[in-house]
Amino acid sequence: MQMNVIANKLSFENCLAVNGNGRGGGIAMLWKSDIGVQINSYSQHHIDAETQMPNGNRMRVTGVYGHPEISQKKHTWMLLRRLAVLSSSPWLCCGDFNEILHLDEKRGGNDRNVNLINDFREGLRDCGLKDVGYRGCAFTWNNGRYGKGFVEERLDRFVCSKAWSDRFVDCAASNLDTWTSDNCPVLMAVQERREGMNQRGRHSSRIHYEDMWSLYDVCKEIIKEEWGLY
Template sequence: MSVISWNCRGLGNPSAVLHLKYLIRRYKPDVMILYETLVNSNKTTDLRYELSFDSCLVVDREGRGGGVAVFWNNHVNCNITNYSSNHVDIEVADSGKGNWRLTGFYGYPEGSRRRDSWNLLRQLSQRSNLPWCVIGDFNDILSSDEKKGRADRANWLINGFREAVGDAGLFDLFMHGYQFTWFKSLGTNRAVEEKLDRALANDSWSQHFPNARLECLTATSSDHYPLWLVCEPIQPTSYAPRHFKFEMAWMEDPEFANFVRNRRIVFGNKEPKLSGTRMEI
């Protein structure tokens, strides 16, 4: 099973929909969780057909902000157990691993409501004893290393989130790829980047999925990058060596011979020799 989680910053943006279609085509997620949809439920429900998912749950935006949506395909057997404007709880019936719990989490973006986010995480941890994974935009960081640019985040904010994660019995899953998932004012002297999006899990979930892989993807229509979680990555059964292929068109480039000599490309234990229109090994 694979999950894509993304703060898309508005499904009314045509480029966001195009990026969603690309992510689905490229990574083929079984479940997609979106935050800050910024549109009403009818718009999001119609999008389900456009994105070719079997089912969806939509939590309407509040005023001009917010909005959460979950899309999934029926073969993964998902059951929505509860939800709010800041989370969606999903129980996954896995025939091989047994039932486990997936939560899409959207932390309050207002700085004055950080404690509300932490307490919500604590409350969610008390609702089930199933193996649990939480993925989403937490609007918090776990260490000062997860912020780059501008003033440092206050220690009490970092410590408060870290304590909430510990109280919920969770730990941070290692993330492959770029380590900052949110950005602002890139290319200016006011640029800032932070790791606001992540996946957390408890020990029993980690034991069920010891090879799970979390990766930070790219998308240009939002100031957040999507996350891709693969619970059980497919391991290659055998290694197929890649063979070198030479294009004769390279010989037409007047700089090609110098490039080869300067790079001192070695094939096996031999250095290539250029002779007329041939490369001798």
């Protein structure tokens, strides 16, 4: 009922909400009527859906809430592996994974167990998913403490399949500020790539190369640096 009220305030006509356990807030997916959505499966830790855009193109969106307990984290990665084989649609997966991918995604407190990080990496690798990157604050969660006890981590992110990054412009997610939660909202603006558009959303131009340039030592470094733009 609470999510339906929020959906109405945000002008979303459709909402699927799954209650959480105990004090947990649960998980929800909201969408507008001009987008066709088919819910494939859901639980207290995920909502998996196939969506059809107004232009008819399809993509898959999965919202995830990772197990926070260390002993249960493996079940999150097992869930992703099971979902990965169920569809070949371009896949965007997002949410609070409750784990970091790199040691520098945590500041303060004790060092993170490297084995837990590696389990997360292997789970994404097995599913063919990669982190899309971010803009804004480097961390999306903090423990709300002060001084030496303050800890912050990047637990919330978007990851995508190659089929998704091939179809949509590679646009990093934006980590937004918040004053009402220990987790920051993360925003992704999705734009389909049009013909002639490169991965950054710009129209590609023709490249000309003269073999005489290879005589200069700096040529290789320039090519290596600039090639990623196309």
